[in-house]
Amino acid sequence: MAKKQILAPTLFITLFLYVLFPWLSFNNIHFLMFNFEFHRFEFLFMAFEVSTHQLIYIVLTLFIGLIVGLNLTISRFYCGYFCPSSIASFISLRFKNPFLIFVSVLTLAFILSFSTISYFTSAVDLFLNFTKFDTASIFVGVLTTAFTSIFLVFRGWYCSILCPYFFVSAVLPQEEKQTFEFFDKNSCIDCDKCVKVCPIDELDIKAGFDIRCVQCGLCETACDSVMIKFNKSSLITKKYKDRNIFKSFSKNGYIWGIIVFTIMIFTIIYILDSLNLDNCYFINKNLY
Numbered sequence: 389m390a391k392k393q394i395l396a397p398t399l400f401i402t403l404f405l406y407v408l409f410p411w412l413s414f415n416n417i418h419f420l421m422f423n424f425e426f427h428r429f430e431f432l433f434m435a436f437e438v439s440t441h442q443l444i445y446i447v448l449t450l451f452i453g454l455i456v457g458l459n460l461t462i463s464r465f466y467c468g469y470f471c472p473s474s475i476a477s478f479i480s481l482r483f484k485n486p487f488l489i490f491v492s493v494l495t496l497a498f499i500l501s502f503s504t505i506s507y508f509t510s511a512v513d514l515f516l517n518f519t520k521f522d523t524a525s526i527f528v529g530v531l532t533t534a535f536t537s538i539f540l541v542f543r544g545w546y547c548s549i550l551c552p553y554f555f556v557s558a559v560l561p562q563e564e565k566q567t568f569e570f571f572d573k574n575s576c577i578d579c580d581k582c583v584k585v586c587p588i589d590e591l592d593i594k595a596g597f598d599i600r601c602v603q604c605g606l607c608e609t610a611c612d613s614v615m616i617k618f619n620k621s622s623l624i625t626k627k628y629k630d631r632n633i634f635k636s637f638s639k640n641g642y643i644w645g646i647i648v649f650t651i652m653i654f655t656i657i658y659i660l661d662s663l664n665l666d667n668c669y670f671i672n673k674n675l676y
Contacts, residue, residue: 410506453652461645468604501531544589
């Protein structure tokens with residue numbers, strides 16, 4: 389029952405924060421921005437002058453560090469608790485009209501795309517100049533098309549083949565990783581909601597655990613929403629009862645995760661060290 393109460397709010401809170409952060413600024417310094425235009429990295433309303441190469445290194449460090457660190461802590465539960473693709477699944481299950489599904493998913497894709505580009509350019513400027521179809525606006529359109537295609541057409545293919553998070557999950561040696569089990573087949577009413585909500589095409593949890601499973605927990609939530617009408621709990625449950633979202637990789641996974649996050653932070657600090665500035669354009673002297 390607890391997972392049903394936590395899953396959807398977690399997804400939307402994460403989306404809200406992702407959309408909100410690019411709009412937060414103080415004295416024209418943003419909460420988080422990779423400002424390639426003015427050659428500076430902005431974080432916590434502080435600005436650090438950097439070169440284009442350094443900004444690229446910072447983006448790559450954050451990307452790799454977060455993917456590996458989250459895999460070592462929450463493992464594939466990221467897919468169900470934080471990945472926006474899961475929001476698209478909820479939309480597809482909630483609406484029956486194909487047109488409403490398309491419009492809702494398209495809107496979600498646009499919001500994600502606009503917010504993503506806003507981490508590299510001012511969200512306010514992007515909003516005010518969006519109809520001028522500059523480079524940033526074009527990128528928003530391209531990302532919107534890509535996200536919509538993934539959510540509606542290629543989701544199973546993307547999640548099980550191209551998703552970098554899933555790739556790292558498959559590569560890392562997960563001992564006693566969290567999995568889900570289907571039990572009490574006699575109580576199943578064959579509604580197939582668990583199959584429809586699964587991000588992997590043609591994967592049926594009722595047939596037993598499949599290595600392609602991303603462990604997002606959406607099937608457990610879907611089953612719980614049906615069985616609660618019969619005063620029963622979900623027929624799909626976690627294999628390890630004593631594990632939770634922060635102990636889903638292994639018993640000591642969070643320790644390795646903290647180590648990875650620490651390395652990531654110190655790597656970024658090293659990149660930002662003024663002694664290591666390389667080919668930097670000193671156009672932000674007012675920051676000092």
